[in-house]
Amino acid sequence: MKIGRLNHVGVATPDVEAAAKGYADLYGATDATPAKAFPKLGVKVIFVSVPNMQIELIEPLGEDSPIHKFLEKNPKGGQHHMCFEVPDIIEARDAMRARGATVLGTGEPYIGAHGVPVIFVHPKDTGGVLVELMQEPGGGH
Numbered sequence: 001m002k003i004g005r006l007n008h009v010g011v012a013t014p015d016v017e018a019a020a021k022g023y024a025d026l027y028g029a030t031d032a033t034p035a036k037a038f039p040k041l042g043v044k045v046i047f048v049s050v051p052n053m054q055i056e057l058i059e060p061l062g063e064d065s066p067i068h069k070f071l072e073k074n075p076k077g078g079q080h081h082m083c084f085e086v087p088d089i090i091e092a093r094d095a096m097r098a099r100g101a102t103v104l105g106t107g108e109p110y111i112g113a114h115g116v117p118v119i120f121v122h123p124k125d126t127g128g129v130l131v132e133l134m135q136e137p138g139g140g141h
């Protein structure tokens with residue numbers, strides 16, 4: 001398994017709308033999706049498109065959100081994860097495990113905000129950076 005293109009950088013924020021306005025006002029990054037809630041994933045998301053990838057603004061939905069504690073530690077928000085595309089998410093999951101990394105949750109890929117299966121690799125195995133792997137559109141079995 002070889003890692004693919006950087007699809008997005010996840011940025012945690014207490015307010016995705018305010019954060020998206022900040023990217024528009026400060027950097028002219030006005031190409032943004034409407035905010036969308038993913039209750040099962042515990043986040044509200046806005047994707048801000050820039051020339052070669054996206055910024056994924058994520059706001060916690062409730063205290064069970066996987067980013068709730070992150071925002072308690074970083075109340076203004078901050079860089080949260082990087083997401084790379086892989087050709088086949090199952091092959092990637094198995095490769096992570098075979099290479100000694102911890103795949104979060106049950107290890108079963110689940111549908112993320114882009115509508116394709118994703119996994120997350122624990123930051124303790126990746127030099128302190130939370131990495132998400134997502135099946136590249138049109139990839140997989």
Ligand SMILES: CC[C@H](C(=O)O)C(=O)SCCNC(=O)CCNC(=O)[C@H](O)C(C)(C)COP(=O)(O)OP(=O)(O)OC[C@H]1O[C@@H](n2cnc3c(N)ncnc32)[C@H](O)[C@@H]1OP(=O)(O)O
Nearest residue numbers: 010041043066069070080104112113114120123128129130
């Ligand atoms: C999937 C939808 C969407 C998409 O792109 O499709 C998204 O990306 S949504 C993104 C939000 N969802 C997730 O992040 C799911 C996976 N994440 C998790 O399961 C948790 O965030 C986890 C386990 C990485 C951390 O959970 P939590 O903060 O509640 O646990 P701890 O406080 O015990 O943290 C353990 C340890 O990890 C360090 N940590 C936490 N978050 C990060 C981070 N974003 N980057 C780097 N390190 C992180 C934390 O400081 C602890 O370190 P320690 O040295 O043990 O204190």
Ligand SMILES: [Co+2]
Nearest residue numbers: 010056083132
């Ligand atoms: Co993501």
